[in-house]
Amino acid sequence: MQQKLATIDQLHHRGITLVNRCVLCKADNEMHKHLFFQCRFSDIVWQQILTWMRVQHRTSKLSKEVHWMAGRRVRKHWKAQWFSSCLGAIVYNLWEERNIRIFQGLEHDVDYIVKRIQYFVSIRLLYVTHPSKEGEIIDCFNA
Structure with a gap:
């Protein structure tokens, strides 16, 4: 949220020079x-x-996504957890994929x-957050 991840543009501001090219799309x-x-x-x-x-x-920037997700919260309903879990999982997995491509030379x-992302979010919802809502969650995933 604070845009302090060590992206190539941030490293450049710290005096570390690298070829500034997105390893995910290789275009920008x-x-x-x-x-x-x-x-x-x-x-x-x-x-x-x-x-x-x-x-x-449509996604735009992280602060807007967090605000949008927060606006979708309905008490402590499991769907609110679904939305926030997806947000965290997307950002984490994109950052992880970026690092795998840079440091291991692998691409998914x-x-x-x-x-x-679906696997991790499903596991979190089914086994950590709301085990008593398992049937309802599975029905929603399968709808």
Whole structure:
């Protein structure tokens, strides 16, 4: 949220010079806003997860997404946890994929990232957050 991740543009401001190219889309400079919201790769991940959540929404920047998610909270309903879990999982998995590409030289496709996000969010909802709501959650995922 504070845009302090060590993206290439941030490293450049600290005096570390690297080729400034997004490793996810390989098209634009890597900046915080680009990496999570303007990158073609990231945008596809966002849209597939939002479709999975049955939400029609366009992403823009992290602070707006947090505000949008907060506005969707209805008491302590498990769907509010679903939305916030997805937000965290998307940002984490995009950052992790970026680092895997840079430091390990491996690449995963969008489908892999989306399935990974869905798996982690589902596990969190089913086994950590609301075990008593398992049937309702599974019905919603399968709808």
